[in-house]
Amino acid sequence: MNEQAPQQWNKFYLKDVSFKNLMTHRIFNVLIIANPYDAFMLEDDGRVDEKIFNEYTELGLRYPPTFTQVSTMVEASEVLSTTSIDLVICMPGNADNDAFTVARAVKREFPDIPCVVLTPFSHGITQRIMNEDLSIFEYVFCWLGNTNLILSIIKLIEDKMNLEHDIDEAGVQMILLVEDSIRFYSSILPNLYSYILTQSQSFATEALNSHTATLRMRGRPKVVLARTYEEAMDYFVRFPENILGVISDCRFPKGGVKDSEAGLKLLSEFHRRAPFLPLIMESSETENAEKAEKLGFRFIDKNSKKMNIDLRNVMAEHMGFGDLIFRDPKTHEEIRRIRNLKELQDNIFSIPNDSMLYHLSRNHVSRWLCARAIFPVSEFLKTVTLEKLRDVDQHRQIIFDAIVQYRHMKNVGTVAVFKRDRFDAYSHFARIGDGSLGGKGRGLAFLDNIIKTHPEFNEFEGVKVSIPKTVVLCTDVFDQFMDNNNLYQLALSDAPDEEILQAFIKAQLPDQFIDDFKTFFEAIRHPIAIRSSSLLEDSHYQPFAGIYSTYMIPYLDDKDEMLRMLAAAIKSVYASVYFKDSKAYMTATRNVIDQEKMAVILQEVVGKQYGDHFYPNFSGVLRSINYYPLGYEKSEEGIASLALGLGKYIVDGGQTLRVSPYHPTQVLQTSDMEIALRQTQTQFYALDMKRVGVDFKVDDGFNILKLKVKDAENDGALNFIASTYDANDRVIRDGLYDGGRKIVSFNGVLRHGVFPLPELLKLSMHNGADSMRRPVEIEFACTLNDDRTGEFYLLQIRPIVDSKQVLDQDIMTIPDDKCLLRSHNSLGHGVSDDIVDVVYVKTDENFTASDNPVVAMEVERINKKFLADGKNYVLVGPGRWGSSDSWLGVPVKWPHISAAKLIVETTLKNYSVDPSQGTHFFQNLTSFGVGYFTIDENKGMGFFRKEILDAMPAVEETPHVRHVRFSKPLHIMMDGMKQEGLVICDTEDAKGNDAR
Template sequence: MLSKFKLNQLYFKDTQFANLMTRRIFNVLLIANPYDAFMLEDDGRIDEKIFNEYTSLSLRYPPRFTQVSTCEEALTQLASISFDLIICMPGTGDNDSFDVTRYIKSLYEQIPMVILTPFSHGITKRIANEDLSPFEYVFCWLGNTDLLVSIIKLIEDKMNLEHDVNEVGVQLILLVEDGIRFYSSILPNLYKFVLKQSQEFSTEALNAHQRTLRMRGRPKIVLARTYEEAFGIYEKYKNNILGVITDVRFPRMERGEKDGLAGIKLCAAIRKEDPFVPLIIQSSESDNVAYAAKYDAAFIDKNSKKMDVDLRRIVSDNFGFGDFIFRNPDTLEEIARVKNLKELQNILFAVPAESFLYHISRNHISRWLYSRAMFPVAEFLRPITWNSLQDVDAHRRIIFEAIVKYRKMKNQGVVAVFKRDRFDRYSNFARIGDGSLGGKGRGLAFIDNLVKHHPEFEEFENARVAIPKTIVLCTDVFDEFMDTNNLYQIALSDVNDDVILRYFLKSKLPDRLVEDFFTFFDVVKSPIAVRSSSLLEDSHYQPFAGIYNTYMIPYLDDKYEMLRMLSDAIKGVYASVYFRD
């Protein structure tokens, strides 16, 4: 059965996170009378507020806001700056603000427009009679700048949805809700949660650049306000839905009015196609809890004081966020918990068969991988269901092999930041410190990258094309060693090489390296070469190779003896920088 999946020929392509979320909102035009604009924030510092929101969530590219209060000012700005979004706050007094925005929309059809209204009875009544078709969304301003971040993210998600799903299989959360006030409070809550989660899973990335890119793979949130819109989105993206959160009473176009059970009918239609996709029903009518049990959905009471807390908890438990928890299928008690891919790999064969079976037959593992933006493994494991492969041990092996392949691929061709809990037999190349790698280090990293991009190297029988496991101590470690031990005076004097070497060997390397070296010894069970990698080495215009000393140390069972030899070898290389030749 295993050969059917040709695990040995399985080749994961790396996800190009840089190709995701390419369409952004950079410039926002805010049309509001001065008082409303001031209300939006006690002292009008909306840019700063949004900037702080963005940085706290590790987001980049916060948008710039331009505020105007009349139609003429708006048209002047639109003529000179290209805006990506227009937010309009209709005041309570004048009735023409809707007409103003409609007029602007007729001139600039391509720019999405959003209405942001203060919440009051008068406004609600007025909105009921207005034609809102020119506007993308209507939101209710409850005095919180989180809402502005969610409006921007919601529209960015919509702009990038189709491309990102087709590109790598990004997942989406479908929110079905027509109550303006409700979705205006649910969305900020949901976005904050999803963005915080993506901050956490981005720590699986191997360096800072990868971490920010990886956040682009977070699940998107899509808002639907009618039955037809919701089911249309479900049908189009059903293979990429992490979960559905639905209200019960909302419009059905064919009836032209609200249907008191539209959400229940939506759940029934979805369950017909997918017995396992997580569903959450929210309703202010508590009798609807009976339907939730029928369609295996979670229920949230909209009247509850802690509705937002309930929502976060249920989304976290059911949509594959957070730690993966193996449960006893009968009691649902927690048996084991894993935080990352490495822990999942280590525990796979120890989880009791019935618990393992419970999770794989419900797609839990692939959903967890999807929510953490590990698309290649998730895509591979998803079609291998219990029905297609009725053998628990074979299943464990497939998942284990897939994780190993994926981790090897992720580690190849990347200069990872060395982390003790992360460096293992699948790690290839890591750096300690933030300085430069030097020529030889850079050359090895380059070769590693070349090998990664040529899967044909995998095809040789009984041979592996790879670089040796490499750790680079960056130049800042060298600078620190020189400074803390006051070595420059002796190093730059005219004394013999032996004297310089003696001084260097007596000096002390930074303490934090000791644990790092022990981790390295645990992984590398072979002799170690200690080589210099100078900044001038391998430069095209002046060969500089072979000027510094290289030391070999044997692999011993006595780790402290190895530590002593390794430290001496490093100090010896450092000393040779200042030798005569």
């Protein structure tokens, strides 16, 4: 039987509940038909809609109904004909009690609208009701002027409307009330609903924020009223697994006849079919007490003045309401009181065996979870009974594991409110404060939700995909800090960065967060990244990434020292808003700095500790658009940059491995041994775990170490991501071998399927771009284990918004006669209109490829002048730029042409070379955003109007190269998705230059 649990786990447990899909049928508009006296009393005693609204508010309920009151059937007909009414309540009429007459008239004219009759209680009315056909009305209630009854009526009808759907959708529970006495159920229902709704407010605290708390209340147990034996049995047969408990009278109709023992018979049958179902009998005939208790039912005396209190106490103990109390089965003394799910998780292993056995055998734990709307765990535990699993300790472990899984499932994709008594190692994402999460914070929450809504992320065996554990200090904490310390005057001044930083570090954070931070330390037990998350960062409409600071601090056993470091880091991030570069960027982007507000992300650093260093096996940046596709690559397939160690190495422009997720085995940098030795990573970043103190610098990398790949080899961190260069055989072998230089090739995860990185990158890219409805850039990090398992963490998502890459015009619509050159095979994306210079190779009848080495020297000399002036130019020439074979093109190296903003390869009639696609300079092209065009006029693939340049005077001319300058900037446009590129020039400008 022990093998059964894991199978049932997947079947039941992993199905989450969406509370927003519950209670979808509501009563919004109520028509009350009352005589003038009752209408006046409703008004004078406090408007009924105001009282109901207040009751809804006090109980945390949403969508209170609105009420319309009329006094006659004529008025009622007019309202019903012109307004959407969900419920009609007919209240007592005149002396002849025409409430029933009015109600029948409503049903004749509007048969589909639910109608309830409220009648006063008297002997005469009782006699009349006995002779009335009440079947056409939903319910008849006894009216004693208590507006709580109206709330109960609305809830009872809503429960009935939603019962079947909500049970099918989520496994919602119900309390079955079997009672035919109008007077009694009119009295008990308001008290029953008051208790259940108050309890639902309590269990809503299991929710992670106020929004989900409100939604969780939709999962409260429903109340179902049955008035005959057959009606009650029908509910039991239809929903046998969803009855939380039964409260039954003893005398009510069975087989169409009043039966004085119908309740005993009904509960006996229920007990036979469901031995653990809580059964409560209530009766005014005290002789039924002994009968009920003899059969094992709890008894409530209707005549008791504290009947409602007795009922609540019995429901709390047997239906799972209130706290879960573990008792000694012999003495019935309380052993442990459990108030919430986390307390159950924390205490499950410390409860004595005999108590555990007692409560498990009676399904108390499962029922308590049901009453708190924790359906997935409850549903699962129902299937793992002691009859199937005769091992109390294993049962404890299953309960513990189920709670952990459930809490993880509910945490993912939800921004919880941080609570010290709830945040632990199984918590995920929480906020401190009520302000904004900021740009990065919103991006993280969005990523978390993407992971939750796409379960395919976590379908790879041995791989966990998530965001790191995160707490966000919202922007209102920033406001409080700035105001309390009077920092705005200095912050907005022209004071040096260091002065601003020191002033911020000396300022005080609110003391109220000290215990929160210490709780966070205990929960993550990892180094912490303190990241900026301003309102403007990662904006959908403007570039604003990498402007503010991110600091990291090591994890220490000394929590007070760690607290001092954390406080200094938070204040340093706040200060970075007002550093010189930030202010300059604000001005450049036309933002107002005093409107900027900063949230701060506290997040576990992904990685492992190696001695005094801490870093992940690799980090990366993924873009859903590839503006430099090579070979079989397509722009829409995206591109990733991978690097050993912390991702700061990538952001700082370090040597990374460029790979397309769709072509992981075709990596340019590892396609040739010489390129691999020259263009793969030789250094990486790691957090210095020894650097302790509050001496924070303006440079947020002050405690980041730059190490050599050899250090990672010594740490044992290169497994599956490195190859070994064999100098003797001059070959690179996949894997780690003694001796030989280690090449960071990532071949284990890209070529040999050690870890499903390409698949994870594709999922991240497509789900991220689809969810954001635009191209995205995603940062990630990964830890790999020796057993080929690992954790893949998504760290940040932002839309690709680069002012230099905004192309708002279809370049295919621009006519050729406006262009200096056009390419149908280009790399790069964006617009540039700040270049006036073109350097091109003279290709007259005297051109010969044998001169290419000399051409390289002449171009290098011109390039140096541009570097000295800090300017850029367009470079055009035949063949492959950078070819090592001078017969195929000009053999320049990158430093010789590094000031070129656009490089163009052309063909001649007698000199046609296959295009290189800029592979020789590819890393530099992508790093610096340089365009690379290929034009093959022999095949009609674009054109180059060299005659325009030939007609212009030269700024400089050598035997093989000309440099010309336009008086107005050239307009360079590149469409990286279509591989189309062109350069627009003002031909009149060229003529003017010629004339001069």
